[in-house]
Structure formats: structure tokens, C-alpha cells
Amino acid sequence: MSDLQRTALYHTHAALGAKLVPFAGWEMPLRYSGDKDEVTAVRTAAGLFDVSHMGQVELRGANALRDVNHFITNDLARAESGQATYTMVCNERGGVIDDLIVYRLADDHLFIVVNASRAEVDIAWMREQLSPDTTLETFTPQRGIIALQGPRADEVLQPLCDADLAPLRRHFSMTAKVCGVECRFARTGYTGENGFELFPPGEKLNEVWSSLISHPSSLVKPCGLGARDVCRLEAGLRLYGNDLSEDITPLEAGLKWTVKFDKDDFIGKTALQQQLAAGPPRKTIGLRMLDRAIPRHEYRVVANGVDAGVVTSGIFSPTLNVGIAMALVRGDVADDADYGVVVRGEPHPAEVVRMPFVKK
Amino acid sequence: MNFPTEQRYSASHEWVRVEGNRATIGITDYAQDALGDIVYCELPDAGRELVAGKPFGVVESVKAAEDLYAPISGKVVEANMAVIDNPEVVNQSCYGDGWMLVVELSHPGELDGLMDADAYRVKCEAEHH
Numbered sequence A: 001m002s003d004l005q006r007t008a009l010y011h012t013h014a015a016l017g018a019k020l021v022p023f024a025g026w027e028m029p030l031r032y033s034g035d036k037d038e039v040t041a042v043r044t045a046a047g048l049f050d051v052s053h054m055g056q057v058e059l060r061g062a063n064a065l066r067d068v069n070h071f072i073t074n075d076l077a078r079a080e081s082g083q084a085t086y087t088m089v090c091n092e093r094g095g096v097i098d099d100l101i102v103y104r105l106a107d108d109h110l111f112i113v114v115n116a117s118r119a120e121v122d123i124a125w126m127r128e129q130l131s132p133d134t135t136l137e138t139f140t141p142q143r144g145i146i147a148l149q150g151p152r153a154d155e156v157l158q159p160l161c162d163a164d165l166a167p168l169r170r171h172f173s174m175t176a177k178v179c180g181v182e183c184r185f186a187r188t189g190y191t192g193e194n195g196f197e198l199f200p201p202g203e204k205l206n207e208v209w210s211s212l213i214s215h216p217s218s219l220v221k222p223c224g225l226g227a228r229d230v231c232r233l234e235a236g237l238r239l240y241g242n243d244l245s246e247d248i249t250p251l252e253a254g255l256k257w258t259v260k261f262d263k264d265d266f267i268g269k270t271a272l273q274q275q276l277a278a279g280p281p282r283k284t285i286g287l288r289m290l291d292r293a294i295p296r297h298e299y300r301v302v303a304n305g306v307d308a309g310v311v312t313s314g315i316f317s318p319t320l321n322v323g324i325a326m327a328l329v330r331g332d333v334a335d336d337a338d339y340g341v342v343v344r345g346e347p348h349p350a351e352v353v354r355m356p357f358v359k360k
Numbered sequence B: 001m002n003f004p005t006e007q008r009y010s011a012s013h014e015w016v017r018v019e020g021n022r023a024t025i026g027i028t029d030y031a032q033d034a035l036g037d038i039v040y041c042e043l044p045d046a047g048r049e050l051v052a053g054k055p056f057g058v059v060e061s062v063k064a065a066e067d068l069y070a071p072i073s074g075k076v077v078e079a080n081m082a083v084i085d086n087p088e089v090v091n092q093s094c095y096g097d098g099w100m101l102v103v104e105l106s107h108p109g110e111l112d113g114l115m116d117a118d119a120y121r122v123k124c125e126a127e128h129h
Helices: A010-015 A035-044 A064-071 A116-129 A153-160 A202-213 A225-234 A269-278 B029-035 B081-085 B108-113 B117-128
Strands: A019-023 A026-031 A046-050 A055-060 A084-090 A096-106 A109-114 A135-138 A146-149 A173-178 A181-186 A195-199 A220-223 A282-289 A300-303 A306-317 A322-330 A339-343 A346-353 B014-019 B022-027 B038-042 B055-061 B065-069 B074-079 B101-105
Touching (some): A010 A202, A026 A225, A035 A046, A035 A220, A035 A225, A046 A153, A046 A202, A046 A225, A055 A064, A055 A116, A064 A116, A096 A116, A109 A116, A116 A135, A146 A202, A153 A202, A225 A306, A225 A322, A282 A339, A300 A322, A306 A339, A322 A339, B014 B108, B038 B081, B101 B108
Parallel strands (some): A046 A220
Antiparallel strands (some): A046 A146, A055 A109, A055 A135, A096 A109, A146 A195, A173 A181, A181 A195, A282 A322, A282 A346, A300 A306, A300 A339, A306 A322, A339 A346, B014 B022, B022 B101, B038 B055, B055 B065, B074 B101
16 A cells, blocks of 8 residues: 555544545545444534545636636636636536536636546646646645534634634635634535535644644544545535546536536537537436435436436435435436336335435 | 454354354454444345355445355354344444354354454454555
């Protein structure tokens, strides 16, 4: 495992008893106290995640905004200063190269957070699209990311922050002193809960983590990638590599809202327009099991007794106490069809539900 | 991690405790820890014949599904309904209340092919690193 990268919090995770596993080239905490316990903390109080493995990129220059707007599907022209925009990066066929968050910090300064598993591909792709005077700088691992997620996140962070958090709107970022460290943070996350993502410098990561984890109320639990995956699926959020890939378009993934056809030309626009006109061949649905069977990644999905597609993500939801899944199925199958997921050779009944599975 | 010495272990992380011509079977501490919160177990009914090395059931956690493999051959005498009704008991007590099957041994010689606690511990440590 010597070739795996470690975040500055590696030894802190080990000391907390985390089970550490390889993930996208990093050795990351999978879980601490247990998936159920951690998910409950996020849903009822607050959970703390180290997601410093995610790629951080900054672009600067007079043409930076125009350059980025050309390789993303969403429209940065609509973003205010400090605002985060969730977007797809597509290839010419309309397939998704990555899903990422772009912060418009200034007209000539953008901050982008990308999936760890796609960072190399993304950065190479971005470099090809940039004007000569646009600079690209990476900040992984010099800067970390700590996510504080849960209904009581404000209560935990406010006493440790020298700015008022109340005016910070969802999907907006700001800079302030947090736990004694000047850094950017945003009201964003990947759990479906209120919460924050903080971007402190790597050498201050442990200070910020320990201030948050030792909050006197004991509200805050360390959480691993296992709980993160459960929370994001319960919230109906896509995971690159499962629900998104270069062979799945944003329209098929149910993310048409991230594609702004009315802006200037962008990579993949023509293919996506054609697919929109013809009707996407596949669609993404949420399935909730009607018995105790648990759907898993790559299990087949049937509708009215006929093969209809595949589970892209599936888990047992500790919050709902039932198996839930995202599935990619033929576009012409009605939502009220008799759906089933094939578990060990047997179809088990499921119903289509609107995502998110866990409503807030 | 707990490796009791009064039982034997399979490479697929099941344990076997023998009393007379009967054996109790379950999954090891290493296995339950690797799986995380166990939420579902599928076990064979009494009367089913197990064949050493072949799947006999399924255990699922929040994040994963794993087949259970028969460490020895024999006829199922009893399946533990408690782990079907409350699968978390496997996390809480994998060698005690979380046992899975009682089996009547058909080939007791197969026990010699299983590991003792020391050998199994070495294997788990090797898998972990």
C-alpha cells in the first residue's frame, strides 16, 4: 500500500480506530464506529468527514470564466461571487467526464473541486481547453477538505468561527477564521443535510479537525466514506463511476437541470441537443424495495417481467430500513410498471420513488 | 480482534466448533468487522446438505453482500432464526449468539484441512497488510 497517498489526517483517523481502505489512490477512512451509527449522526446531529482526497484546482485569468463555461454544461454567468455551481463536464458525445463543483470567486478566479478518481483526467482535459493566458494550479494535497454535515452543523461551527454563519446561503462560500485558521468554507455537501465544507491548508487540517471533533456537546461524530456513500444515495446524489460515466449523458442521469442549452456553445451541446430531441434511450430512476432484498451495483432490473436495465448504486438504507437503488433503465419503461431487482437469480419487487429517498 | 482457540477456521472466514458428530458454524470476527453493520442473512433450512467449499447462504451489510461458504460437509440440523430476524447479533456476538448453523458432520476428516486459531490469525494479518 506504499504507493497510496495519505491526507494530513491519516494518523488522526488511525488513532480514532478508523478502518482505512484504498480509495482512488488514497488510503482513506471507510468507517469508525459503524455505518449505521455514523449515518444516524449525520441525520440527527453532525458528522465530520475528511474528504481531502478530492481534487482542488484554481483557474485564473481574464478568460478563465469563458474557458470553463465552454467545457461545462451549467452556466457560470448565472453564478454570483462566492457561489458554487454543480455541473457536468461532457465529452463531444455528451458522455460525462466528471461531475464537479465550480466556485465563482471572482470574474477572473474560479475554484473547482473534482472527484479524486477523475482528477488526472479532468486536469488533462481542462488544460486542453484553456486560453494561453489562463493559469491552472492544483491544491491537492496542500489544502484539505473537511465536511461538517448534519442538522446541527451551524450550532457546532458558529462558536468556532469569527463570522456570522446565518447569512451564508446554501451553495455559497466565504472566507473567515475557523478554529483559528483563515480559510474558505461553503454551505455545501454530499449528504442531503445542511452543513459545510471547509478548505483549510493541509498543515492546519489537524487543528480544524480536532476543534470540531472535540466540540463540548459531543454532537460531532467522525464519519467515513461508507457513511458518506449511504448519505449521498439516500439524498439521491449521483456518484461518478456508478451513476455517471463517459457512456452516460446528463439527460440519462436525470441531471438535465445541470445542462443550460440556452448559453453559448459548450462541449457536448450538439450531441445532447440531439438526444433531447430524440428522447434519451435510457433514464435514471429511484427504486425502493418492497421486500427485504437489498439491491447492489450492477444487479439487473426487470419491468413487467422483461429486462429493463441495471442498478447503478444500491444499498440498505439505515434511515429508511429498506433497500434502495438508483437504476439506469430503458427510456420507454413507464414508472408505474411492475419493477423488480434480480437478486441472486430471483426478481424481487420494487417501486419507483422520487428522489431524494430521504426527504428533509 | 478475537480468535478463540477452541474452534477451527476456513480460508473464507467461517469458524467451526465441533461437539461429538455435530459442528456449529458462523462467521469470524474478522469477517463481521470487514462487512460492517450486518442487516440481512439468508441461511439454509434444516435438512439441507452442505458441501465443503460450496456456498450455503448469504450475509449482507449496509454496503456489501457476501456468500457464505461451507467449511465442512454435512446435513443442517438447525439454522439460527435469531440471526435471520436480528442480523446485527452477528456483529455483536459472532462466536456466541450470532452462530448460524448446527450441522451433522458427514466427512469429519475435512476438519484437518481447516486452520487453527494461530494460522488463521496470521492469514488475517496478511490480508490486512
